[in-house]
Amino acid sequence: MLTDKQLNDIETLQKQCEVHDNLQLKLNWEMLRKRELNQLDFLYYEQNKLIAFLGLYAFGSTVEVCGMVRPGERRKGHFNRLFQQGMEKAKLEKYKKILLNAPSGAQAAKTFLIQHGAFLAFTEHQMKWQAKVLEAVEGFTLRHATTDDLDMRVRLDVEAFGVLEEDAQAMESRINNDEDTDMLMIDVNNETIGKIRVKREDGEAWIYGFCILPDYQGKGIGRKVLSKVVSDQSALGYTVHLDVETKNAQALKLYESVGFKEIHAQDYYVYQNKTDYK
Structure with missing residues (x-):
């Protein structure tokens, strides 16, 4: 299970990313707080600071994936390493469907996912009642x-x-x-x-x-x-x-x-897991 420190670090990193990028991440906190094992979570630290995070959220034969990297530490390969680890885990667990989740306004995430062969499946709107x-x-x-x-x-x-x-x-x-x-x-x-x-x-x-x-x-x-x-x-x-x-x-x-109105949107991409990574 994730420690209190890890949970606090993930929450802090989420807030930093959301403020910097003016978007909202969907990390499935309901599941994160109840992890029995931490084998579905991948964290990268430097000098006791959480730099990058990737979480896998299993729903039967389907797994959803969402992650983030600290602003200022991007384009250094941190997320790509965690992504490869996460996909190896997904392959090991033999999930039939992998959904990669990213905020609709996150252009860098969109570029990354498309470069890795993922394709947009649907968009989920987060709505608030007026x-x-x-x-x-x-x-x-x-x-x-x-x-x-x-x-x-x-x-x-x-x-x-x-x-x-x-x-x-x-x-x-x-x-x-x-x-x-x-x-x-x-x-x-x-x-x-x-x-x-x-x-x-x-x-x-x-x-x-x-x-x-x-x-x-x-x-x-x-x-x-x-x-x-x-x-x-x-x-x-x-x-x-x-x-x-x-x-x-x-x-x-x-x-x-x-009376509900949209306030955020999340894009879900389908990813076909590869057998090898270069």
Whole structure:
């Protein structure tokens, strides 16, 4: 597991990079803080200062990768060395899909990824709710998920998001019992038709994994559920945020209709791991 010092160093480096480059990095802190082993994290130090970092975040057969280098220490090969180590680890673990994550405005990262043969797969928009009056809603029930709901949660990921079943199983099992998190199931007429997860931290409430079975989409249920969750979290004093992929145009319009606006964007590139490095 990562030590407290390593976690503090990673957080400090993240802030330095974000301020210098005027962007926002996505490091999956939820997973970083719960590492059982540090074999998925690669850190380069000089004189007790963290110079570069690369993290691998596994979701079943898919692994996401994100990293950073201290301003002033770039173009010295630090990140390339960590990247090679990370890709060797990904090859060893036999991940079927490697996604490289970089802020949309990070031109240097884009150039690096393209030079290494990666191609843009999709863009994920980070959105923030702009306070507005939302109407009271009804016609559904939100309840906390139980262990009996795991199969339905996996089914929802597969049918609504197109996630591989093994990835959905790994992802849903991992997020069980997260602190300050509500995993809510959506019931209509005593039938479970969707789910939505709310993670609260540092005054922010983040919405994840919001989906409804395809047969129930387009009936206005999603907008009602979203309005209810946003209203509840806002009333508790939280700012409300979420991520949504560009290719999911229907979801993007839904969030915008409730009052969400884009504040950042992350590009995801697919990388085909090589067997050898020169």
